[in-house]
Amino acid sequence: MSQTKSKLNVTWEDFHGPNLGYVMDLYDQFSENPESVDADLQELFQHLGHPPDKGSAASVQAAPVSKQSIADFGPEKIVKIASAVKLAEDIRTYGHLNASIFPIEGMGDRQDLLSIEAYGLSEEDLKEIPFSVLCEDAPSSVKNGYDAILHLKESYKKSLSFEFDHVHRFEEKNWLKRMVETGDLFKPHSKEKRKALLKRLFEVDGFEKYLHKTFVGQKRFSIEGLDMLVPVLDEMVQNAVENGTKTINIGMAHRGRLNVLAHVLGKPYEIIFSEFQHAPNKDLVPSEGSTGINYGWSGDVKYHLGADRQIKEENMVRARITLANNPSHLEYIDPIVEGFTRAAQENREVSGFPEIDTSKALAILIHGDAAFPGEGIVAETLNLSQLKGYQTGGTIHIIANNMIGFTTESSDSRSTRYASDLAKGYEIPIIHVNADDPEACLAAAYLASEYRRIFKKDFLIDLIGYRRFGHNEMDEPMTTQPQLYSKIKAHETVKALYSKSLTDDQVLSEEEVAALEEEVQNKFETAYKKVPDKKVAQVHEIQLPETISHGIPQIETAVDISDIRSINRSLVEWPEDFKVFGKLQRILERRASVLEEDHKVEWGLAEALAFGSILLDGTPIRLSGQDSERGTFAQRNLVLHDSETGSVYSPLHQLDQTKASFAVHNSPLSEGSVIGFEYGYNVFSPETLVLWEAQYGDFANAAQVFFDQFISAGRAKWGQKSGLVMLLPHGYEGQGPEHSSGRLERYLQLAAENNWTVANLTSAAQYFHILRRQAKILQMEEVRPLVIMTPKSLLRNPNTVSDVQELSSGSFKKVLEQSGMGGEHKAVTRVVLCSGKLAIDISDKVRQSEENTDWLHVLRVEELYPYPQKEVESILSRYENLKEIIWVQEEPQNMGAWTYIEPKLRESAPSGADVSYIGRTRRSSTAEGDPTVHKKDQERIITQAITRN
Numbered sequence: 001m002s003q004t005k006s007k008l009n010v011t012w013e014d015f016h017g018p019n020l021g022y023v024m025d026l027y028d029q030f031s032e033n034p035e036s037v038d039a040d041l042q043e044l045f046q047h048l049g050h051p052p053d054k055g056s057a058a059s060v061q062a063a064p065v066s067k068q069s070i071a072d073f074g075p076e077k078i079v080k081i082a083s084a085v086k087l088a089e090d091i092r093t094y095g096h097l098n099a100s101i102f103p104i105e106g107m108g109d110r111q112d113l114l115s116i117e118a119y120g121l122s123e124e125d126l127k128e129i130p131f132s133v134l135c136e137d138a139p140s141s142v143k144n145g146y147d148a149i150l151h152l153k154e155s156y157k158k159s160l161s162f163e164f165d166h167v168h169r170f171e172e173k174n175w176l177k178r179m180v181e182t183g184d185l186f187k188p189h190s191k192e193k194r195k196a197l198l199k200r201l202f203e204v205d206g207f208e209k210y211l212h213k214t215f216v217g218q219k220r221f222s223i224e225g226l227d228m229l230v231p232v233l234d235e236m237v238q239n240a241v242e243n244g245t246k247t248i249n250i251g252m253a254h255r256g257r258l259n260v261l262a263h264v265l266g267k268p269y270e271i272i273f274s275e276f277q278h279a280p281n282k283d284l285v286p287s288e289g290s291t292g293i294n295y296g297w298s299g300d301v302k303y304h305l306g307a308d309r310q311i312k313e314e315n316m317v318r319a320r321i322t323l324a325n326n327p328s329h330l331e332y333i334d335p336i337v338e339g340f341t342r343a344a345q346e347n348r349e350v351s352g353f354p355e356i357d358t359s360k361a362l363a364i365l366i367h368g369d370a371a372f373p374g375e376g377i378v379a380e381t382l383n384l385s386q387l388k389g390y391q392t393g394g395t396i397h398i399i400a401n402n403m404i405g406f407t408t409e410s411s412d413s414r415s416t417r418y419a420s421d422l423a424k425g426y427e428i429p430i431i432h433v434n435a436d437d438p439e440a441c442l443a444a445a446y447l448a449s450e451y452r453r454i455f456k457k458d459f460l461i462d463l464i465g466y467r468r469f470g471h472n473e474m475d476e477p478m479t480t481q482p483q484l485y486s487k488i489k490a491h492e493t494v495k496a497l498y499s500k501s502l503t504d505d506q507v508l509s510e511e512e513v514a515a516l517e518e519e520v521q522n523k524f525e526t527a528y529k530k531v532p533d534k535k536v537a538q539v540h541e542i543q544l545p546e547t548i549s550h551g552i553p554q555i556e557t558a559v560d561i562s563d564i565r566s567i568n569r570s571l572v573e574w575p576e577d578f579k580v581f582g583k584l585q586r587i588l589e590r591r592a593s594v595l596e597e598d599h600k601v602e603w604g605l606a607e608a609l610a611f612g613s614i615l616l617d618g619t620p621i622r623l624s625g626q627d628s629e630r631g632t633f634a635q636r637n638l639v640l641h642d643s644e645t646g647s648v649y650s651p652l653h654q655l656d657q658t659k660a661s662f663a664v665h666n667s668p669l670s671e672g673s674v675i676g677f678e679y680g681y682n683v684f685s686p687e688t689l690v691l692w693e694a695q696y697g698d699f700a701n702a703a704q705v706f707f708d709q710f711i712s713a714g715r716a717k718w719g720q721k722s723g724l725v726m727l728l729p730h731g732y733e734g735q736g737p738e739h740s741s742g743r744l745e746r747y748l749q750l751a752a753e754n755n756w757t758v759a760n761l762t763s764a765a766q767y768f769h770i771l772r773r774q775a776k777i778l779q780m781e782e783v784r785p786l787v788i789m790t791p792k793s794l795l796r797n798p799n800t801v802s803d804v805q806e807l808s809s810g811s812f813k814k815v816l817e818q819s820g821m822g823g824e825h826k827a828v829t830r831v832v833l834c835s836g837k838l839a840i841d842i843s844d845k846v847r848q849s850e851e852n853t854d855w856l857h858v859l860r861v862e863e864l865y866p867y868p869q870k871e872v873e874s875i876l877s878r879y880e881n882l883k884e885i886i887w888v889q890e891e892p893q894n895m896g897a898w899t900y901i902e903p904k905l906r907e908s909a910p911s912g913a914d915v916s917y918i919g920r921t922r923r924s925s926t927a928e929g930d931p932t933v934h935k936k937d938q939e940r941i942i943t944q945a946i947t948r949n
Contacts, residue, residue: 012051023078024051044079080125081133084145087119088134088152092177093165095156096432103225103436104466104487107403116149137181155180159434160443166424172455176429179450185443191507197231197438198498198508202520204230204259205495207269210524211258215276217474221303223256224468226400227494228441230256232463233264233364235445236396240362241311241319243453247344248321249684251337252366253330254303255400255467257323260366265307265323269527275302277531297753298542300325300717324680325718327709330368331375335673336710337363338384339680341392346661348620348688352653354661358393358456366398369419369462370405377705380673382426385458389624389665390677394452397423397460402467407480420462428458435465436494466491547781548715548754551866554811557772559613561808567612568595568605571651574640581643588637599804603795604635606764608652609807610771611638614689615658619775624665624678625693625727632695632729635795638664671703675726679710682724686783689775690724697728697742697789698926704746711785712750723783725774730760730789731837732890732938734931741891741926744864747787748900751865758865760789760836760897762816765802766862769812789836799840814868815859817875818843822857830884831876832945833859833905835897838890845942856946864897873908882913888945890938892923918944 029036030045091114102108116126129145131138135152142151156162164176179185189197204227211220223229233250240248252260261267295305306325310317322340326333344361346354365381372378384390399420405413416422420430429451433444441463448459466488470477477485502508508516572592574580580588594600601609611621626632629639640649652662667674675692682690694700700707714720730742747758761767770788777783794800818839822828834842839860846853859875861868876882885905889896898917905915919941928934 027051081129083119083121084129091152091156096161096163099157099161100159101161101432101434101464103434135181137178139183159437160440161432163430167427167429194507198502200231201495202517206520218276219472220258221254223259225402225466226435228435228438229400230259230263232441232445235442236449239449245362246319247361249337249340250323250364251333253368257303261307266309267307270530273528273531296716296719298716329705329709330371331377332705334365334381335676336680338392339677340684343681343685348661349659350661351658353663363392363395365395366400369399369401370413372399372419373414373422377672380670383668393456395458396448396452399462401462401464406471420460423460428460430460432462435463438498544753551754552782555773555776557769557811558809564609567609568592571608574649578649579643580640600801601764601804602801603764606768610768614775615660615662618660620660620688622663622688623691624667626667626695628693629664629666633795671699675703675706679724682722687779693727696739697730698738700728712755721783722785723778725786727788727790729792731792733793734934736929737926742789744789745895756785758787759863761862762839762860763800763802765806768807773812794837799843814863815871816862818858824854825878826881827854828857828879829855829881831857832886832888833861834888835861841942867904882910885909885913885915887917889919892920894922
């Protein structure tokens with residue numbers, strides 16, 4: 001009975017090694033004549049069905065040759081072998097369920113489901129099976145199948161356990177299997193390495209205890225319970241540098257951050273202590289190799305700050321480590337660090353796409369166990385890992401797993417067994433490791449580093465520990481987890497456990513351990529003496545740096561007409577054998593000929609000419625977003641596709657005499673991870689013009705955290721400069737709420753301290769000049785991000801077309817005056833101010849009107865922030881009889897620019913002039929859903945703006 005049950009549990013995947021080929025030969029014999037094989041085999045083959053092709057991946061995997069032939073085994077023995085192979089594979093797959101990966105008893109349930117009896121086997125059965133059938137990589141101590149099963153159980157259920165069954169590439173899976181089963185991963189460390197590891201644990205533990213007793217009750221989000229995070233990072237950094245990595249970028253949230261800053265980034269203890277003392281002294285000298293601490297003018301709390309460190313050897317810089325600044329939005333640093341890393345890997349001093357070398361830089365992301373499955377930005381970031389425009393050659397992920405989120409237990413915060421399970425969907429190998437086993441943790445770090453180096457793919461370490469105190473040091477965890485915290489209070493620290501291990505192994509004496517602890521404590525005391533007295537610190541008004549307060553200087557952005565024509569010609573040049581889609585070819589050629597013949601430039605061409613001229617100036621460009629290669633509205637087409645072969649070609653890659661790269665990438669359907677990536681790329685590569693384009697402006701809603709916490713405020717908080725350009729299609733064309741508004745009001749609400757530029761343009765020339773201006777300020781102190789409400793229907797509106805002379809002369813203008821209006825100063829009684837698409841609609845209406853408009857003047861406010869006060873006041877001062885200043889917009893009254901611009905207009909208004917609003921009424925939704933209603937309301941707004949009362 002048990003034998004029959006064993007047979008029915010067997011599938012073709014259970015046959016490995018030489019027995020697979022043998023069984024398949026028997027199956028061929030059975031197929032030709034079922035009666036030619038034993039009755040048991042007939043039953044077995046009827047159950048198994050058709051085997052995989054002999055040339056398939058499964059049979060290729062079955063190549064190893066056994067030291068013992070099984071050709072003479074009968075049907076019963078074949079079933080036993082298949083059951084043993086199934087057991088071996090299940091140990092590899094499910095061994096983690098019985099592993100010693102939880103430091104606190106009762107934190108996780110262990111299950112031993114892998115007894116040999118459950119598979120219809122006995123010790124004698126296994127001893128008759130060749131060990132190589134079950135574990136070809138077994139060490140020499142393994143003599144038979146029973147030894148092999150014991151070896152596998154021991155290998156897969158240590159305090160280091162593995163999940164890589166979800167990895168589909170056999171090359172990777174077999175490499176991981178060999179690393180575990182040969183025993184190489186578990187080789188003992190030298191006495192010197194073990195001593196150094198213990199010293200590091202004394203530093204990590206001692207630092208937290210010193211903060212705890214010296215700065216009582218202050219938040220620090222201590223590392224205690226996950227102390228091994230720091231030595232794990234040490235190991236990864238060392239492995240990376242030894243393999244030639246030049247840049248290591250780390251992203252993490254709060255827990256353990258101060259310890260990582262002190263010990264991995266080299267931030268001096270005295271600077272950290274001074275921040276606790278509320279007397280931060282920026283003149284304190286950084287430690288050797290530390291390149292500085294990140295400060296802005298308004299600053300941030302100490303457990304949000306980042307730092308940089310140089311690793312030097314013989315006065316030569318071997319590598320640079322960066323810990324990214326990170327606000328309280330936990331996992332949102334993830335794509336930013338990926339952007340840092342991609343920028344560090346690329347050589348942009350080439351024409352065409354940048355050259356990438358993923359060995360030059362490494363990203364390490366440290367996640368919280370509640371945040372990893374809970375924050376959607378994690379999945380968005382993991383999805384970038386194998387995409388050509390965003391891949392970084394593999395990221396090492398560490399879940400700093402203390403098995404709790406604030407007061408919420410794991411069972412209430414995720415629907416999966418492990419915090420790491422999300423990674424399985426991206427075929428990322430996973431290690432679970434007990435944070436109380438230091439040497440197992442180092443083995444995990446080594447395996448992660450080697451896998452990333454060889455396969456250039458992501459790897460995840462689930463570092464399982466506990467949290468010694470509450471969420472912060474003022475929180476009492478006994479309130480919500482009394483049983484757990486009774487156990488934690490009685491649990492010895494990893495420092496104490498490892499000290500005992502080393503004294504038991506006679507690596508160190510108890511006296512040497514005590515001397516080591518005293519040495520570490522003396523370092524803290526010495527550092528604290530350098531901290532300025534708390535009374536010395538003086539409260540002062542936050543001062544904006546002078547270069548920021550002055551704004552962007554006047555910059556010449558015109559391009560010589562000969563260069564414009566040269567770039568224009570190159571846009572319609574492609575190899576003779578390259579077949580551009582016929583309709584598109586005619587559009588591109590007509591666009592180019594209009595410039596040559598009529599001297600006119602429409603929006604898409606103006607952008608291409610700006611890009612080409614920026615490249616010729618030596619500035620690299622990176623553009624990404626959903627459908628950015630073609631453009632959402634088919635307006636760009638900077639990447640051409642051969643209509644027959646599908647191959648691609650970009651004319652901007654062929655510009656003569658350019659030493660700057662041009663990269664344009666269609667992004668995944670994700671706003672958050674992509675804009676985070678581009679922001680990070682831009683911060684790390686400030687010489688590059690980086691642009692992110694939303695498919696529609698409202699899509700940026702899904703990335704609001706990045707605008708709020710990083711792009712608008714990063715410089716004030718951390719001194720983190722950015723010149724990122726955000727292109728947000730905006731304008732009311734009756735397409736319903738979501739595709740109308742780019743939420744202009746949000747960017748204006750965040751506007752302060754010259755933190756960025758917000759523009760809503762009305763001509764191709766203006767777009768050309770503002771892009772060129774942005775490229776020119778990238779490496780100036782005045783640099784800041786640029787938000788542009790780009791058009792949709794205006795892309796092909798003839799009233800946005802510019803004369804080529806406007807590109808070859810002049811520069812960006814913050815305010816444009818409607819041509820043909822406002823000539824007779826005394827006659828003008830109303831000035832209408834507007835921006836973007838509505839300005840063009842008003843212009844159209846004025847031209848069509850047969851009524852006298854001498855009393856009216858229209859201003860287009862092209863740059864909304866910083867508000868062009870001088871320019872507006874200068875124009876308004878002309879009109880001595882001015883009675884009305886009206887702001888007109890498409891958006892509802894509680895949206896758009898009105899609430900931002902109203903007080904500024906009142907300040908600019910001459911005496912006696914009334915300031916008022918024309919537009920949609922206040923609403924909760926951005927726009928109507930009915931195009932007929934939209935059209936009627938739009939007509940009302942425009943007519944009211946240009947009709948005399």
